[in-house]
Amino acid sequence: MQLLDGKLVSQSIKDSLKTKLIEAQSKGAKIPHLAAILVGNNGASETYVASKVKNCAEIGFKSTLIRLEESIDEEKLIDAIQQLNADNDIDGILVQLPLPKHINEEKIINVIHPGKDVDGFHPISVGKLVQGLPTFVSATPYGIMLMLEHYNIETKGKHAVVIGRSNIVGRPASILLSRNTNPGNCTVTLCHSHTKNLKELCLQADIIVAALGKPGFLTADMVKENAVVVDVGITRVPDAAKKSGFAIKGDVDFANVAPKCSYITPVPGGVGLMTIAALLMNTYNASLQK
Ligand code: NAD
Numbered sequence: 427m428q429l430l431d432g433k434l435v436s437q438s439i440k441d442s443l444k445t446k447l448i449e450a451q452s453k454g455a456k457i458p459h460l461a462a463i464l465v466g467n468n469g470a471s472e473t474y475v476a477s478k479v480k481n482c483a484e485i486g487f488k489s490t491l492i493r494l495e496e497s498i499d500e501e502k503l504i505d506a507i508q509q510l511n512a513d514n515d516i517d518g519i520l521v522q523l524p525l526p527k528h529i530n531e532e533k534i535i536n537v538i539h540p541g542k543d544v545d546g547f548h549p550i551s552v553g554k555l556v557q558g559l560p561t562f563v564s565a566t567p568y569g570i571m572l573m574l575e576h577y578n579i580e581t582k583g584k585h586a587v588v589i590g591r592s593n594i595v596g597r598p599a600s601i602l603l604s605r606n607t608n609p610g611n612c613t614v615t616l617c618h619s620h621t622k623n624l625k626e627l628c629l630q631a632d633i634i635v636a637a638l639g640k641p642g643f644l645t646a647d648m649v650k651e652n653a654v655v656v657d658v659g660i661t662r663v664p665d666a667a668k669k670s671g672f673a674i675k676g677d678v679d680f681a682n683v684a685p686k687c688s689y690i691t692p693v694p695g696g697v698g699l700m701t702i703a704a705l706l707m708n709t710y711n712a713s714l715q716k
Pocket of ligand 1: 566589590591592593594595596617618619620621624637638639640658659660661697698699701
């Protein structure tokens with residue numbers, strides 16, 4: 427079994443971005459600038475946004491964090507996005523999800539200019555993704571593909587089972603894996619909460635992407651020998667032994683599944699770090715459009 431090491435791969439992506447940036451700047455290119463909007467004080471969202479901002483600084487990107495009150499109304503949030511759309515120095519805009527219940531996420535995502543949609547959630551980005559056209563690919567599925575590519579994992583003709591059909595992870599991951607690209611060219615089965623024979627399907631899978639948000643869901647009896655397992659899950663579970671009071675758990679029962687796998691991502695240290703690296707790549711590419 428080999429670990430798919432998100433720390434190592436994301437660092438190599440960041441190093442290469444840093445090098446490209448230094449070279450581009452010597453030729454007068456602008457510094458990529460990411461704007462992140464955080465509404466409210468959700469603990470996990472705070473952590474994710476802080477990490478995105480920190481990673482921008484690490485590689486020499488600019489970032490602007492806009493914090494808005496939990497109680498903000500939709501119109502004010504839309505105004506804030508439109509200001510960023512109009513600001514020529516801003517290359518990428520992300521609105522950290524989830525948003526408070528009174529705000530319609532779909533409506534908000536639609537306001538982001540597609541040319542600055544570095545999270546790849548805008549319908550135009552998703553439409554292009556489905557058609558195989560160049561676009562911003564949402565960061566988590568993009569990060570998964572970069573990971574598979576880095577380790578030269580053969581995907582052509584393989585059966586991939588994706589568990590979870592969310593617009594931000596499962597569904598785009600299923601599309602990317604099925605595209606006529608490398609990595610890609612898989613036969614994909616997209617499973618969800620109404621899938622009846624999940625265990626049987628998983629047992630047929632050469633590659634499993636677990637993205638459902640249920641800690642330890644994928645157990646060893648659901649995985650065939652030598653499968654590649656990508657664990658997207660990030661759930662905070664209470665853990666008195668930790669200073670923070672919680673531990674981060676993935677969707678895979680890692681201890682028992684790992685010995686059966688050819689490759690597996692750890693949690694933490696896997697897909698989460700790749701997501702940030704992919705976001706930085708999208709931001710860099712957005713800055714090149716200028
Ligand atoms: P979501 O809640 O939007 O979607 C979960 C999906 O899982 C749904 O499509 C649902 O049908 C499916 N599902 C739920 N229970 C199931 C079951 N018993 N069997 C089969 N399918 C089932 O979640 P999401 O936003 O896609 O996130 C999934 C997980 O990935 C969460 O733990 C989230 O925190 C994590 N996540 C991680 C990253 C990262 O960077 N690593 C990024 C985004 C999300």
